Amino acid sequence: MDNKPVYPILAKFVFDNTGIFYGERDYYRLDSRIDKIIRELNLSSEDTLIEHIKSGHDQEVKAKIIDICTNNETFFFRDQNPFNALKDDILPDFIDQKRVPEINIWSCACSSGQEPLSILMTIFEKYPYQNIKLDATDISKTILEKAKSGIYNSLEAQRGLPIQNLIKYFQQVENNCWKAKPELLNKISYGEFNLFSNNYPKEKYHVIFCRNVLIYQNMENKNKILEKLYDSLVPGGYLIMGAGESLIGSSIELEQKSMAGTMVFKKKDAANKAAA
């Protein structure tokens, strides 16, 4: 593999702005992204890209690089088990046991929006009248625009979405696309957010979905993000991570619980904490 000068410069830029770590052995994963950045920004060469990165002033360049170097892979009900855990264990804990009047949920790396929509469909199937506040954020402006539109082509709409859900919660729009109905979209507050930032929402959440994000971070950044997510949970709140993610190497006090075939992480209840 060529050791192009752009690799370490782009990797450092991405790390500094997103915490996403591209080590030397991951540089090959930057190749197609470099081509795309150059093409979409209409740059003449990799050297020009380096100049843009070094100058650091152009917000459009910055946003484009972040868009292209972050992973937006997602689909409806991805991994399924976390949604079963939400439906069968977590929601009953708050709604039936603790009688919480409004559930606050945060999908903190929502990508093109399939995750928050899957969360809402899950809740509506079991608790159709429950008050829900759902925040959905992502670092990528472009992908967030897609999430806000709620429009998916036929292939995207079929990835993981049972046909009954498609018919019930989506309407067919032009070009064989499907758009989430207002009863879903209007419940979601979308916003741009960098998990690497220091300005976390003041809101406290009963459930935070942060899936397949921390695997791209080094240990130091993973811990920083986990500490902030911990602070963003209510006592007794749940953190849901990706299937291959864990708290290994982290000192935050979340209890690991097995629910619906998956691991979720629970913050101590206020009463337990006081007793501890």
Place this chain on the structure above:
Amino acid sequence: MKILIVDDSNAIAMVVSEYIKELGFEAYHASNGKDAVDMISQDDIFDLILLDWNMPVMDGLSFLEFNQENDLTKSPIMMMTTENKPEKIMKALELGALEYIMKPFSKEILELKIQTLKKAAA
């Protein structure tokens, strides 16, 4: 898992058959609804039926109606068709189809749909 593809297009049947084999399942093929009725009547061994809509002799909808009226099989049926209008989808679901896959689709979409059906049956 034995999966019956009911489709008059040999090309589509071949592609879907490859997908099914790659997913570790067995694929069988009937060229239209009538062929499927004959195959199932002879031996009702299929765990899933993938059913095209527009076919000669007996189309997918007629197959669903026949199945409802004659209690041919309890195997789950997934429509696999270019028909994508909500009213058509609902019609097929009303007549007993459990899932619906709109052509064109990827192997991953087929896999996810099969998983959903398997979990629902479990």
